[in-house]
Amino acid sequence: MARSNALTAALAGFGAGTLATLANFGRFWLFSLHALSFVPVELVTVRGWRRLLPQCFHIGACSVPVIMLTGMFIGMVLIVQGYEQFDAAGLRDRLGAIVNISIAAELGPVLAGVMLAGRVGGALAAELGTMNVTEQLLALRSMGADPVRHLVVPRFLACLFLTPLLTAYADLLGALGAFGIFVGVYGGPPEPYWAFTREIVQLWDLGTGLIKALFFGAAIGLVSCYKGFHCRPGAEGVGQACTQSFVVSFILILMLDFFLNVVLNGLYSVWYGYRSLI
Amino acid sequence: MSDTDPIIELRGVTKTFGRQRVLDEIDLRVERGRNTVIVGRSGTGKSVLLKHIVGLLRPDRGAVYFAGQRIDTLGERALVPIRQQISFVFQLNALFDSMTVLENVAFPMTENQRGRLDHRKIRALAERCLEMVGLRGFERKRPAELSGGERKRVALARAIALDPPPRVILYDEPTAGLDPQRSDAINKLIRRLQEHVHVTGVIVTHDMKSAAEVGDRLLVLWNGRFIADGPPTEVLQARDEHVRRFVQGIAEPEDLRLINA
Ligand SMILES: Nc1ncnc2c1ncn2[C@@H]1O[C@H](COP(=O)(O)OP(=O)(O)O)[C@@H](O)[C@H]1O
Ligand SMILES: [Mg+2]
Numbered sequence: 001m002a003r004s005n006a007l008t009a010a011l012a013g014f015g016a017g018t019l020a021t022l023a024n025f026g027r028f029w030l031f032s033l034h035a036l037s038f039v040p041v042e043l044v045t046v047r048g049w050r051r052l053l054p055q056c057f058h059i060g061a062c063s064v065p066v067i068m069l070t071g072m073f074i075g076m077v078l079i080v081q082g083y084e085q086f087d088a089a090g091l092r093d094r095l096g097a098i099v100n101i102s103i104a105a106e107l108g109p110v111l112a113g114v115m116l117a118g119r120v121g122g123a124l125a126a127e128l129g130t131m132n133v134t135e136q137l138l139a140l141r142s143m144g145a146d147p148v149r150h151l152v153v154p155r156f157l158a159c160l161f162l163t164p165l166l167t168a169y170a171d172l173l174g175a176l177g178a179f180g181i182f183v184g185v186y187g188g189p190p191e192p193y194w195a196f197t198r199e200i201v202q203l204w205d206l207g208t209g210l211i212k213a214l215f216f217g218a219a220i221g222l223v224s225c226y227k228g229f230h231c232r233p234g235a236e237g238v239g240q241a242c243t244q245s246f247v248v249s250f251i252l253i254l255m256l257d258f259f260l261n262v263v264l265n266g267l268y269s270v271w272y273g274y275r276s277l278i
Numbered sequence: 279m280s281d282t283d284p285i286i287e288l289r290g291v292t293k294t295f296g297r298q299r300v301l302d303e304i305d306l307r308v309e310r311g312r313n314t315v316i317v318g319r320s321g322t323g324k325s326v327l328l329k330h331i332v333g334l335l336r337p338d339r340g341a342v343y344f345a346g347q348r349i350d351t352l353g354e355r356a357l358v359p360i361r362q363q364i365s366f367v368f369q370l371n372a373l374f375d376s377m378t379v380l381e382n383v384a385f386p387m388t389e390n391q392r393g394r395l396d397h398r399k400i401r402a403l404a405e406r407c408l409e410m411v412g413l414r415g416f417e418r419k420r421p422a423e424l425s426g427g428e429r430k431r432v433a434l435a436r437a438i439a440l441d442p443p444p445r446v447i448l449y450d451e452p453t454a455g456l457d458p459q460r461s462d463a464i465n466k467l468i469r470r471l472q473e474h475v476h477v478t479g480v481i482v483t484h485d486m487k488s489a490a491e492v493g494d495r496l497l498v499l500w501n502g503r504f505i506a507d508g509p510p511t512e513v514l515q516a517r518d519e520h521v522r523r524f525v526q527g528i529a530e531p532e533d534l535r536l537i538n539a
Contacts (some may be wrong), residue, residue, distance in 0.1 A: 131375070139372035142332050143386045144358040 031148070031229070032222050035156055038149045042157070051154040059120050059155070060162035064169065070115045071170030074107050075099065075178030083186050093192035096182060097200040098277065103174040105205040110257055112170040113216035116163055117249035121224035124155055125245035128228025129238035137229065152229070156221035163217025164210040171209065200277060208264045212257060219252040283346060285310045285446060285478050286331055291340035293326055300326050302502030303340070308446075313472050313479040315489045315510070317524065318499030324482040325369055327499070328448045331480065332364050333357045345445075362390045365437035369450040369482075371429045373421035373436070380404055380417035383435045395441060407439040408432075410467060412460070426455045434464065438471060447471065449481045453488050465491045486525055490514060498524060 042048030078099045086095040128151060131137055140147045175197075182188045224245040231241035284307035293301040300323035308314050318324050329335040330342050333349055342350040344360050352360070365386070373382050384404040387395055395403075408414060411431035421429055430452065437447050449468065453461040465488050471477040472492075483489055489496055489510060496513040498506040498521050506513045506521040514525050523530060 134375075135368050135370050135372040136374055138329070138334050139366070139368055139374070141354070142334060142361055142364070142366040142368075143389055144361040145389050146354070 027230070028222075028226050031152075031226050034148050035152045035222065035225070038146075038153045039157065042149070042153050048154075051150065052157055055154045055158035056162060058123075059116075059158040060166065063116060063119055063162075063166055066115055066119060067112055067166045067170050068173045070111050071103070071108060071173035072177035074111055074170075075103060075174035075176065076181045078102060078107075079178045079181040079186070083182070083188075092188060094196050094200075095188070096178065096193035097196040099178045100175050100197045101201045101205050101277065103178070104171050104201060104209045106209070106257075106261075108171040108174055109167045109209045109213040109216060110253060112167045113163065113213060113220070113253045114250055116159070116166065116217070117220050117224075117246055117253060120159065121220045121245045121249045122242045124221070124224040125228040125231070125241045126238055128152075128155075128225055129231040129241040132229060132231055133233050133238060147229070152222075152225040155225055156218070159217040159221030160214065161217070163220065164213040167210060167213035168206075171206070204268065204272075208260075211264070212260050215256050215260060216253050219256060220249045223249045223252065283310075284308055284343075285345055286480070287343040288327075288330065289341045289343070291327075291330060291337040291342065293323070293330070293335065293337055299502055301330075301337070304503065306497070306504070308478060308480060309495075310478055311472065311476045312494040313468065313481060313492050315481045315483060315493035315496045316499055317483060317486070317489055317496065319524065320484070322499050323502060324499055325450055328366070328450055328480065328482060331446075331448060332361055332366055363445045365440065365444040365447045367430075367433050367437045367447065367449045367452055369454070371421075371433040373429055373432055375421055377420075378417065379408065379413065379419050379421070379424070379432050382421065382432060383407055383439050386436060386440055391440065399441070403441055404435070404439050407435040410438070411435045412463065427457065427460060430455055431460070431464070434467070438467075443471070443475045443477055446478045446480065449479060449483075451483055452481065453483065453485050461485065461488060462491075464488075468492045486514070486527070500524075 042052070079095065082095050082099065083092070086092050086098075128137075131151070137147045137151075140150060179190070179193065182193060183190050227241040227245035227248070231237040286306070286308035288304050288306040291301050291304040291306075292299070304327065306327075316324055316327065326335060330337060330350070331344070333342070333352065333354075336350050340350075341348055344364075347360070349357060349360055373379075374385065377385065380401070384400050387400045387403065391400075405414075405417065408417065411434050413428060413431055413435065416424070416428065416432075421432065424432065434449075434452060437444070437449075447468075452468065453464050456464060468479055468481065469492055472479050479492070481489070481492055493510045496506070496508065496510040497504045498513065500520055505518060506516050508516075513521065516522060516525070520530075522528075
């Protein structure tokens with residue numbers, strides 16, 4: 001008897017948790033669609049741009065230093081990791097191509113995305129969460145203004161546009177950092193390094209990396225704004241919203257990365273067939 | 279619609295949060311062009327009541343009308359024209375952190391009256407309203423740099439800075455945290471707005487002096503219901519035990535039991 005009660009309680013708890021998650025998921029999509037519905041009008045009005053540009057500064061320009069560091073260290077560490085192995089196998093000249101393709105197609109977008117999820121996502125969730133708990137969102141509504149249009153759309157667009165741009169920056173610094181270590185520390189020859197890179201790394205790799213970054217940016221913007229708008233009252237609620245927005249964005253980035261790779265690789269083989277990297 | 283119809287009407291409004299019943303079958307008719315003051319212990323649901331008037335909260339049961347139109351069933355978009363006629367001074371002020379004081383005060387105008395007012399007019403009116411609340415020279419500061427009382431006054435300026443002025447202003451504790459002189463100035467401002475510009479005021483306050491000064495009518499909210507309603511002079515002399523204790527600021531015996539024990 002007691003056992004079946006415990007079982008029922010556990011099942012009920014599980015059911016309630018599932019329902020809450022589903023409801024949250026539904027709310028997230030409604031929120032996102034609501035935000036997306038304002039994108040066209042915000043992009044063609046002066047007022048829309050007035051709201052967007054300051055966000056571009058906060059989200060984009062202020063992230064440049066950390067993004068540069070991220071990119072550079074990825075490039076450098078990849079050379080350190082790979083040099084001896086490739087050298088011993090007689091493939092030293094091709095190392096640059098492998099490192100650069102890894103950065104452009106995979107590591108640049110993912111690590112830049114994760115960096116931005118922490119830096120930008122956390123800040124957005126904290127800012128909007130604070131506005132929520134201090135009734136600023138209610139104040140906007142009480143004046144007949146739509147908080148989603150005023151606050152979410154510019155932040156979402158800034159994340160969407162600038163994540164690919166920042167990723168390109170990370171890619172560039174990654175390539176330069178790798179080259180610096182390759183030539184400066186290991187004394188590798190520079191000409192074949194670039195020659196093989198030119199031969200192997202295609203516009204496709206760079207492009208898919210940037211397309212992925214576009215999706216990551218959208219995810220970061222929407223998730224962190226959603227978390228801020230729906231945070232619990234008090235400082236604790238705002239803190240929770242920050243943490244959750246980072247964790248959820250991070251997981252979404254990894255999941256999106258996986259599924260986008262499956263789709264994009266499929267498209268590549270259909271259009272161009274197989275290619276060998278080595 | 280005649281002039282004697284109420285501008286705001288609540289009929290049987292009931293609101294619960296979880297198991298807590300905050301408003302219990304509230305009926306309220308707010309007359310046009312007069313100041314209605316609502317007092318009550320903190321936590322009785324005064325702010326919750328004000329939020330129902332602009333559709334920021336929706337009743338579990340009952341109905342809310344503005345100028346004869348039922349509004350508690352309207353969606354966010356349909357509420358916009360209603361909300362543009364009502365200003366709300368929030369208890370926590372709710373100033374926008376990212377904007378300067380001047381931008382805060384000008385915001386409702388730039389948002390809602392852009393077609394009618396040009397840039398320069400908006401600025402001039404915002405500056406004049408700041409002057410009215412004694413905050414000339416604070417235009418470029420940010421809310422975070424102000425004291426509590428100064429923030430309250432910016433919130434007041436933001437509520438009145440509309441041209442034409444709002445039909446209704448909801449004041450949630452407009453004099454809380456202000457010194458007696460400033461409170462007096464704010465009370466006079468609320469009175470002036472009602473007498474000269476015919477703004478209907480709904481004022482929530484704890485300050486009995488302010489209630490007597492600005493109110494044409496005084497209601498006492500107690501456990502989700504109104505237990506007194508009438509001209510301030512009458513209510514302040516009411517016999518009812520709870521009302522008497524509240525207006526004289528004498529604690530309830532049950533609240534003192536633990537303290538005295
Ligand atoms: N959004 C909300 N969710 C849950 N409870 C709330 C909410 N808003 C107010 N309450 C509760 O309703 C009661 C009345 O709150 P309020 O109207 O702010 O009181 P006051 O009369 O001091 O303005 C309080 O006990 C508060 O805890
Ligand atoms: Mg209150």
